[in-house]
Amino acid sequence: MNTVNTKSSLTPITPRFDPWDPIDSLRTYGQHVLTSVEMTVTHLCNMRCEHCAVGDMLVMKEAEFLPLDLMMKRLDEVEHLQTISLTGGEPSFREKTVDEVIVPLLQYAKKRGIRTQINSNLTLDISRYEKLLPYLDVMHISFNYLNGDDFHEVGFANTLHPVPKETAYRLYDTMMENSRKLSEAGMFISAESMINYRTHTKLGEIHKLIKEMGCKRHEVHPMYASNFASKLPVLSLGEMRLAIDHLLDSRDPDIWMLFGTLPFYACNDNEEDLRLIRRLSNERNVTVRNDPDGRNRVNVNLFSGDVYVTDFADIAPFGNIQSRGLDDIFTEWQTGHPLNQTVNCHCDAVGCCGPNLLVADMYYKDLNFTIRKANTL
Ligand code: SF4
Numbered sequence: 001m002n003t004v005n006t007k008s009s010l011t012p013i014t015p016r017f018d019p020w021d022p023i024d025s026l027r028t029y030g031q032h033v034l035t036s037v038e039m040t041v042t043h044l045c046n047m048r049c050e051h052c053a054v055g056d057m058l059v060m061k062e063a064e065f066l067p068l069d070l071m072m073k074r075l076d077e078v079e080h081l082q083t084i085s086l087t088g089g090e091p092s093f094r095e096k097t098v099d100e101v102i103v104p105l106l107q108y109a110k111k112r113g114i115r116t117q118i119n120s121n122l123t124l125d126i127s128r129y130e131k132l133l134p135y136l137d138v139m140h141i142s143f144n145y146l147n148g149d150d151f152h153e154v155g156f157a158n159t160l161h162p163v164p165k166e167t168a169y170r171l172y173d174t175m176m177e178n179s180r181k182l183s184e185a186g187m188f189i190s191a192e193s194m195i196n197y198r199t200h201t202k203l204g205e206i207h208k209l210i211k212e213m214g215c216k217r218h219e220v221h222p223m224y225a226s227n228f229a230s231k232l233p234v235l236s237l238g239e240m241r242l243a244i245d246h247l248l249d250s251r252d253p254d255i256w257m258l259f260g261t262l263p264f265y266a267c268n269d270n271e272e273d274l275r276l277i278r279r280l281s282n283e284r285n286v287t288v289r290n291d292p293d294g295r296n297r298v299n300v301n302l303f304s305g306d307v308y309v310t311d312f313a314d315i316a317p318f319g320n321i322q323s324r325g326l327d328d329i330f331t332e333w334q335t336g337h338p339l340n341q342t343v344n345c346h347c348d349a350v351g352c353c354g355p356n357l358l359v360a361d362m363y364y365k366d367l368n369f370t371i372r373k374a375n376t377l
Contacts, residue, residue, distance in 0.1 A: 015256050015287045019082045019115050022295035034330040035082040036297035040311050042089035050157035051229040063303040074321045084109050087119040092128040106135035122178045123171040143191040144199050148172040183214030191215040196223035197233040200243035204250035217256040224358045253284050260289040261356040263363045266374035291356040347374035
């Protein structure tokens with residue numbers, strides 16, 4: 001087994017240390033290397049959110065897993081592995097998945113000194129999540145609501161049959177309660193809100209609720225126009241800037257705010273973009289994460305073994321763990337894949353290593369970022 005760290009020497013995850021940000025490994029190794037592996041551990045979910053970026057892949061009956069030993073072997077081979085993320089669907093939907101896949105993967109990571117994250121809606125029985133407490137570094141949840149009615153409208157927009165409001169209210173209350181209790185028990189919960197046509201005027205209020213739920217971090221990303229979300233209205237860049245400014249004006253500066261996949265780059269000539277980038281870098285407890293997808297991370301589907309740039313379906317797989325190792329597959333993507341070549345840029349002075357593919361496609365279609373340069377901030 002490759003050992004990169006030991007339990008006792010692990011650096012705490014804080015605004016000064018975010019092991020998912022690809023800029024650190026780029027600076028350390030002089031090129032992008034694979035430090036992060038995301039695994040899709042289920043396609044089942046008890047919700048069907050309006051904006052779900054993997055909505056088309058959700059199923060009613062799960063396929064068979066590949067042997068977990070194969071996944072462990074492939075993780076073992078990744079020389080610079082620093083983080084793993086587990087995603088779905090709702091990873092905890094089946095208790096069997098928690099016991100036979102999630103916990104063993106988290107235990108493996110803990111033993112190797114690798115940081116872990118799981119993406120969950122936190123609406124199920126708390127006992128499923130308590131099983132993760134001894135091993136998990138970051139519980140990542142989505143939170144885009146002001147009340148149970150918002151949750152009902154957003155969370156069940158794509159169900160085959162209407163879901164009664166009372167059912168949604170119950171799940172909403174469970175999620176809030178789980179978040180409070182798990183936070184009190186020491187879990188690091190990071191609540192992500194997306195900036196979209198529904199949330200952009202309410203982010204300050206959403207932030208307040210996230211604080212009340214005991215979360216340690218508030219993440220904010222633009223909505224990805226993928227799968228279910230591809231039919232939703234897209235915000236203008238001006239509306240998005242305004243939403244971020246309002247949020248920064250009203251937030252609690254004692255809570256870490258992590259912005260990611262923002263569509264504002266230092267190579268833009270727009271003064272307003274540059275002003276916002278400066279503001280974000282000067283605010284206390286605010287960080288802006290470079291996009292890991294395809295930079296230092298790949299996604300593995302644990303049912304087929306296919307390897308993707310993200311868990312979103314729109315970009316075809318470029319390898320399979322049944323026939324090849326992950327470092328090999330990643331190197332080929334990095335050096336040869338035409339999609340990567342359009343956004344594979346790096347301006348070290350401003351700590352930027354290029355845009356997210358989907359966000360670039362939403363706002364900067366056909367722009368070649370590799371020939372741009374950052375302005376002085
Ligand atoms: S790294 Fe790319 S996106 Fe970032 S400032 Fe430089 S050219 Fe622009």
